[in-house]
Amino acid sequence: MTKTSPDFTFETTAAAQGYTAIAGVDEVGRGPLAGPVCAAAVILDPHNIPEGLNDSKQLSAKMRDTLFDQLMACADVCIAEATVAEIDEINILRASHLAMMRAIGGLSAPADFVLIDGNQVPRGLLIPNQTIVKGDTRSLSIAAASIVAKVWRDRLMVDLAQQHPGYGWETNAGYPTPVHKKALQNLGVTPHHRRSFAPVHKMLWQQ
Numbered sequence: 001m002t003k004t005s006p007d008f009t010f011e012t013t014a015a016a017q018g019y020t021a022i023a024g025v026d027e028v029g030r031g032p033l034a035g036p037v038c039a040a041a042v043i044l045d046p047h048n049i050p051e052g053l054n055d056s057k058q059l060s061a062k063m064r065d066t067l068f069d070q071l072m073a074c075a076d077v078c079i080a081e082a083t084v085a086e087i088d089e090i091n092i093l094r095a096s097h098l099a100m101m102r103a104i105g106g107l108s109a110p111a112d113f114v115l116i117d118g119n120q121v122p123r124g125l126l127i128p129n130q131t132i133v134k135g136d137t138r139s140l141s142i143a144a145a146s147i148v149a150k151v152w153r154d155r156l157m158v159d160l161a162q163q164h165p166g167y168g169w170e171t172n173a174g175y176p177t178p179v180h181k182k183a184l185q186n187l188g189v190t191p192h193h194r195r196s197f198a199p200v201h202k203m204l205w206q207q
Contacts, residue, residue, distance in 0.1 A: 005054055006143040008046070010132065014113045015046075019128070021076075023111035024141025025104055027096040028056070028149040032174030033184070033200055034167070034192045035157050036081040037092065039099035040148035041107055041114075043076040044141050050074065053143045055136040056150040068151040071144050078106035079152045088196040097122035103145075117142045164190045 014022045027039040050070040052063060059067070071077055080102030082095035090098070100122045104111055113128050117135035135142035154173055161169035166187050168179040174192075176199060184193075184203055193200045 004137055006136070006138050006140045008140050010115050010130065010139045011044070011141055019113035021109045021111045022113045022115065022141065023104060023107060024115045024135070024139055024145045025100050026117040026136055026142050026145040026149055027099055028146065028153050029174070030092050030096055033176050033180065033194055033197050034169065034174035034190065035153065035160060036083050037087060037096045037099050038079060038081050038149045038153040039096065039103040040077060040079045040145040040152065041103035041111065042071060042141055042144040042148060043107060043109060043111060044144060045074055048074045049140060053140050053147065055143055056146040059147065064147050064151050067147050071148055075144060076107050076109050077148055078103045079148060080106055084192055084194050087194050091196070101125060115139050115141055117146065160192055164192065
């Protein structure tokens with residue numbers, strides 16, 4: 001199976017239907033045991049699309065950083081989060097949708113059409129939209145959003161790692177790696193850990 005790279009077909013189709021501010025939206029950080037879930041919404045300028053946009057997981061960290069800077073300079077971008085407290089209160093799926101809604105709502109040009117990574121529309125989204133499974137490999141706008149959200153969250157976790165050393169967040173971004181899980185046992189739970197997630201919940205329960 002050949003790897004597909006994202007293109008502008010979904011955006012062009014929406015534009016042909018009369019939409020003028022077409023945003024791609026994606027979230028990152030559903031799986032980690034710590035840190036917020038982050039989402040980005042991006043409206044690309046069709047005449048100024050950075051070269052090399054792809055699913056953020058397919059790109060090197062250096063390439064993501066370069067594209068992040070380019071996107072911040074040439075596209076309408078909004079980054080938003082849902083906090084650990086919100087994740088624990090409403091569950092990770094709802095929280096990731098909340099972050100998406102905040103990102104869409106924060107764009108400087110209100111989006112009139114939204115391309116959403118995945119197969120679920122965030123609750124309360126009233127703007128015309130299309131869900132796209134594996135959207136970050138198929139739509140340039142969603143790929144752009146995936147890059148922005150990932151770079152933002154990775155940088156955030158590096159900052160948090162300096163406040164809470166030992167968990168390896170600067171390299172694992174809060175995901176449940178062996179280093180992170182061992183540190184949980186040895187160092188305990190921080191205020192940035194998601195208490196509703198099984199490994200953290202279990203630790204607190206044992207205490």
